[in-house]
Amino acid sequence: MSARRRILLLLKPLDVYPPRPPAMPKLSSPSSSSSPPRILDQKTLSYLNDRCRVHKNTINFCKEVLQRKSVDWEPIPRNNLSHPIRHVDLVITVGGDGTLLQASHFLDESIPALGVNSDPTQVDEVSKFSNEFDATRSTGYLCAATAENFEQVLDEILEGHKIPSELSRILVSLNSHRLPTYALNDILVAHPCPASVSRFSFRIKSNRENSSDLVNCRSSGLRLSTAAGSTAAMLSAGGFPMPFSSSGLQYMVREPISPRAVHSSLMHGFLKPGQLMHVAWYNQEGRIYVDGSHVQYSIQHGDKIEISTMAPILKVYLSQTETRNGIPSQ
Structure with missing residues (x-):
């Protein structure tokens, strides 16, 4: 009987964009050394809170999927990494390209990584708020999965139907x-x-x-x-x-x-x-x-x-579009 796969689930922290209540203006004397109050309108606050909610929901969904699989897995906040990653078969990062980049600094050429974009940009949202604020979310060029297709991509990997790309490093x-x-x-x-x-x-x-x-x-x-x-x-x-x-x-x-x-x-x-x-x-x-x-x-x-270019390569599972075209879409 084959050994169970060992997976490290690396998580972008929630405090990157914590929910905040609206700041109320306060009076201060000209000589006060305190910082001026920050005032955010309710629409912007709602957008920031939604980003946190979407990211948290994606984390919970990935955990639920892994719980159903015949694998051994462990979740770790990305900021807790301090030593090279060893003794796992796959690293799954949940966040964006930054989380996958951070994981890559602790990986050699033997362990592949799968990036899950936990908060992908919504084109209609960007268009809707373009005249009010920047509603761009996570880019995720290096992420092959989102919450929508994570289980499908994971199954393809576990069944050996998806092969990682080999990316050069410096x-x-x-x-x-x-x-x-x-x-x-x-x-x-x-x-x-x-x-x-x-x-x-x-x-x-x-x-x-x-x-x-x-x-x-x-x-x-x-x-x-x-x-x-x-x-x-x-x-x-x-x-x-x-x-x-x-x-x-x-x-x-x-x-x-x-x-x-x-x-x-x-x-x-x-x-x-x-x-x-x-x-x-x-x-x-x-x-x-x-x-x-x-x-x-x-x-x-x-x-x-x-x-x-003499650094060890990094194995990363990429989306079919990136693998087919060779250049990530803009």
Whole structure:
């Protein structure tokens, strides 16, 4: 008899958007140091409360489905993760892309992940409130399931009818020491203050004998993305979406200051598999941000950073649309 599947259910916390009562204005003297009162209209409050309700209902539904299956499962809030995930057959994340990204930092190439978008955007709702507030909910590019199809997708996985995609990740070494976190979406190398100039240089190396010219930069930083991350910040900055099957990286120098004409073509480009980017940092302080702002590493003047595609892949179950087209829909 085959062993029961072991599943880790990773949950986005409810306090991300807790329900709040309307704030009442209060009088305060000009010299008061207290913050001004926050006043939210009832329609906005109702929308925020509904987001929390939908997310909570999705969590409860996923738990009910797992309870009916012949599997062993355990729910864990995503903020409780502190060690590599081991001894499970599948990780199910309930939230959005951010929850799956957080899980990816604790996963190697042996354990697949399934993302459940717990609060998907409703097109009619966005249109209805477009002139009042932003009613966009969770995007969920990397999530193959919602509450509507979760049980169907889970059954396909458990029965072996659905195969995970293999997504590339970014490996970063700082002063010849590997950072422990692999980026599934992107990394940003920049000054911790967004208004400050980032000073650095880089070159791309294919091997010891073949490398690009050294590019000296003063800019807002340097971003590199995987194929999965090419539809996130990279696309917003003017980059190009890449097929999910691509194992290369896309890079972009953010807002370069007076780039030399000879180097302008190197401000935005691609790293092929096997190529390395060598970066030298010349500010007194800086940060390497991995998949957003939650994971970051401090850097200082003279530090050497090496970036490549040599990280272990991540197995993720994607929707049929993303798997078929190779590029997530916008």
